Amino acid sequence: MANKLRIPxxxxxxxxxxxxxxxxxxxxxxxxxxxSDWRVFQRLESFRSLRQGWDSYDxxxxxxxxxxxxxxxxxxxxSGEAAPPLRQISPxxxxxxxxxxxxxxxxxxxxxCFNNGDILAITSDGATEPSVWSITKEGGSIRSAxxxxxxxxxx
Amino acid sequence: MTERVKxxxxxxxxxxxxxxxxxxPLVDVENGFLSNASIPLPVFSTDRESYLVEGIAGIFRKYPxxxxxxxxxxxxxxxxxxxxxRRYDFGVEHRPENDNPAHSEVHxxxxxxxxxGLPNGVKKKFRDxxxxxxxxxxxxxxxxxxxx
Numbered sequence: 235m236a237n238k239l240r241i242p243x244x245x246x247x248x249x250x251x252x253x254x255x256x257x258x259x260x261x262x263x264x265x266x267x268x269x270s271d272w273r274v275f276q277r278l279e280s281f282r283s284l285r286q287g288w289d290s291y292d293x294x295x296x297x298x299x300x301x302x303x304x305x306x307x308x309x310x311x312x313s314g315e316a317a318p319p320l321r322q323i324s325p326x327x328x329x330x331x332x333x334x335x336x337x338x339x340x341x342x343x344x345x346x347c348f349n350n351g352d353i354l355a356i357t358s359d360g361a362t363e364p365s366v367w368s369i370t371k372e373g374g375s376i377r378s379a380x381x382x383x384x385x386x387x388x389x
Numbered sequence: 390m391t392e393r394v395k396x397x398x399x400x401x402x403x404x405x406x407x408x409x410x411x412x413x414p415l416v417d418v419e420n421g422f423l424s425n426a427s428i429p430l431p432v433f434s435t436d437r438e439s440y441l442v443e444g445i446a447g448i449f450r451k452y453p454x455x456x457x458x459x460x461x462x463x464x465x466x467x468x469x470x471x472x473x474x475r476r477y478d479f480g481v482e483h484r485p486e487n488d489n490p491a492h493s494e495v496h497x498x499x500x501x502x503x504x505x506g507l508p509n510g511v512k513k514k515f516r517d518x519x520x521x522x523x524x525x526x527x528x529x530x531x532x533x534x535x536x537x
Contacts (some may be wrong), residue, residue, distance in 0.1 A: 290452040291395045291434055324416065324426040327433075328512070332426035342517070344425055354509050356425070358517045366510040377429075 271312055278304055281325045288379040294329035294349060294360050303347035304331040310376040318343065320382045322354055337387040345369070345379060354380045396526030398490065399483050400440075405463030407480065408447050409435040409493065411527065415477045427458075428516040431497040431507040437483065445489035445529075456530040464522035465495060466515055475499065479515065484519035 255324045270336060284295035304323065311317045311333075311374075313336075321336040330348040337343075340360035349355050358364035401402045411434070436448050438459075443450065448457055462481055470476050486492045497504045499516075514531045 270496075288454045289414065291429075293429065322416065322420060322424065324414065324424045326426040328426075328522040332424060334424050334426070336422070340521075342520075346426070346513070348509070352509060356513045356515055356517060358521075360521050364514055364517050364533065366513045 241386050247292055271308075274320070275305075275308065276290050278308070278331065281331060284325055288325065289327045291327070293325075293327040296329070296331045297349040299351050300326075300330040300347040300349045303351070303353055304333060306371055306373070307345055307347070307353075307376055308382075310373055311380055314377070316384060318380065318387050333389060335383055335387070343383040343386060345376075345383075355376055355385060359386075362377065394400055394497050397487060401516075403437070403462045403481055403483075405461060407462045408438040408459045409462060409495075409506055410437045410445065410459045412440065412448065412452055412455040413458045413512065415454060415456045417458070418528045418530040421528070423458055423523045423528065425513065425516040425520050429517050430495075430512045431504055431517055433495050435481070435489040435493050436489065437481075437493045437496060438491070440483075442490060443527055452469055458523050458528045460519060460522050460527065464519065466518045469511050469514050469518075471487075471511050475508075477504055477507060477511055 251256070278301060279294040281301060286294065286295060288295055311320065318335040318350070318373075319337055321334040324332050324334065326332045326346060326348075328348065330346055332344050332346045335343040341358075342360070343355070343357045345353065345355045351368045353376075354366060355369055356366045357365050367379070369379045397411075411428075413423060417423050417427055430443060445457065449455065454472070463483060465479050467480075468492075469479050478519060480494065480498070481493050481495050483493050497507050
């Protein structure tokens with residue numbers, strides 16, 4: 235059973251939900267989440283059904299560690315007062331999960347959770363050298379990264 | 390078609406304007422937005438335009454559930470530097486396969502030799518740089534679609 239996410243309502247772009255999602259096994263959690271957040275969560279869980287080569291080449295499917303870390307990120311993201319604009323959550327062809335944010339003027343950020351447990355964040359404005367940094371799975375580190383991304387989008 | 394490719398047909402000359410095609414998740418095409426998550430490193434497969442025998446439709450033939458994106462050879466970042474100052478170069482190599490003469494691979498190099506241990510930070514920068522070269526009109530999802 236998943237850790238319960240105690241999360242306030244948060245609007246997520248409908249574009250974040252483009253793949254079919256599996257039937258829910260998380261009835262309690264579903265009641266706690268806003269519909270759009272629930273769909274994001276279901277999409278993340280759907281990555282468990284991906285197989286080796288899911289990208290039509292030879293990509294690894296997201297592993298349990300990557301999915302668990304992505305859940306931590308969603309937890310922190312949805313628990314905060316202000317969250318950067320979540321664009322989509324995707325399996326990574328590098329093996330893992332990527333939580334993607336976009337803003338105006340080509341501003342882009344993501345947090346990538348690799349299957350080996352590494353977590354890397356990036357902010358990019360499309361014009362200058364992107365900023366890349368490592369974070370840990372601890373709530374404080376994730377919160378700090380999300381705040382940094384928020385500042386980047388509001389700058 | 391399986392006999393078409395011979396070693397003599399390997400052509401390592403790429404014009405910077407030659408297009409390289411890569412299948413991408415359908416969700417990226419539907420969103421009109423290529424995610425960094427869809428670009429792998431240190432090596433990834435593409436199909437070079439000048440050797441496509443069945444056109445773009447051939448790239449989809451076995452994978453109609455996938456989308457397709459293209460970029461030019463000249464869009465590949467030539468060089469990136471890691472946080473600790475190590476320099477990595479990138480380029481494309483023609484690696485034809487028996488059933489796919491167009492098969493080519495983007496590779497990364499350090500000091501002129503293949504680099505398998507690319508730092509994650511360099512990977513992220515590469516993927517971001519290439520993503521920026523693939524706007525929505527350079528992606529499609531329909532078998533038999535053609536690009537502008």
